[in-house]
Amino acid sequence: NAGVTQTPKFQVLKTGQSMTLQCAQDMNHNSMYWYRQDPGMGLRLIYYSASEGTTDKGEVPNGYNVSRLNKREFSLRLESAAPSQTSVYFCASGLAGGLFSTDTQYFGPGTRLTVL
Amino acid sequence: AQSVTQLDSHVSVSEGTPVLLRCNYSSSYSPSLFWYVQHPNKGLQLLLKYTSAATLVKGINGFEAEFKKSETSFHLTKPSAHMSDAAEYFCVVSDLKGKLIFGQGTELSVKP
Numbered sequence: 459n460a461g462v463t464q465t466p467k468f469q470v471l472k473t474g475q476s477m478t479l480q481c482a483q484d485m486n487h488n489s490m491y492w493y494r495q496d497p498g499m500g501l502r503l504i505y506y507s508a509s510e511g512t513t514d515k516g517e518v519p520n521g522y523n524v525s526r527l528n529k530r531e532f533s534l535r536l537e538s539a540a541p542s543q544t545s546v547y548f549c550a551s552g553l554a555g556g557l558f559s560t561d562t563q564y565f566g567p568g569t570r571l572t573v574l
Numbered sequence: 575a576q577s578v579t580q581l582d583s584h585v586s587v588s589e590g591t592p593v594l595l596r597c598n599y600s601s602s603y604s605p606s607l608f609w610y611v612q613h614p615n616k617g618l619q620l621l622l623k624y625t626s627a628a629t630l631v632k633g634i635n636g637f638e639a640e641f642k643k644s645e646t647s648f649h650l651t652k653p654s655a656h657m658s659d660a661a662e663y664f665c666v667v668s669d670l671k672g673k674l675i676f677g678q679g680t681e682l683s684v685k686p
Contacts, residue, residue, distance in 0.1 A: 462617075489672065498583070500664055500676030501618075508672075516673065548617060552672065561672050562608070565617040 460484055462566035464549050470572045471539045479534040479569050481549030489552040490532035491516075491563060492524060494545040501548060507532055539573045546570050576601045576667045580677035588685045593637075593652040595680045597665035600646065606668040607648045609639055612679075613661045621663075624648065635659070660684045 493501040503516030507526040550563040581596040622633025665677040
């Protein structure tokens, strides 16, 4: 039982390049989330998926797209990377999602992305 | 809208002394509150959560937090710090749709 896994662990891009961050969970969770972490700002929600087949914008969605490929996998795509997207990206999953505000989220180890 | 404020960006304690990490929240309804810990270069791990049951919540590794509605606070405490407690701690509130809203984080340093 690996929990939440993310690939890659590290990535360096040039401005304008594209890439996809991969996330998978093996806990049969319904909801999945993408966050970015910047110094002094905590974690901010980029996109989330309350259930398979649905996605919604979070606090900072500009410059990103997501795909909920199936119940296990939730990918984050940067179509044209910018230096402002240099950050640490975390994927998380939760059992219930949606209106269940007591749901605990379980986090992956993160991807450190640098955009030059 | 829900929000959290962590009152200290950095706290330093000596090993064996008490830990207090302060968090105030703002919510228009009875919130769900969490504390997560992040060790260097690691993901986040849930320490404890409050979901309107007992106001004193016990978590892992000897941590606990008390929900005080009158003070809109959810401070994290531990009686005796260990070196392994050095990490960043996040106070988090959940909105009605189950989305998490994070505080800015408090870095805890533990001196030998």
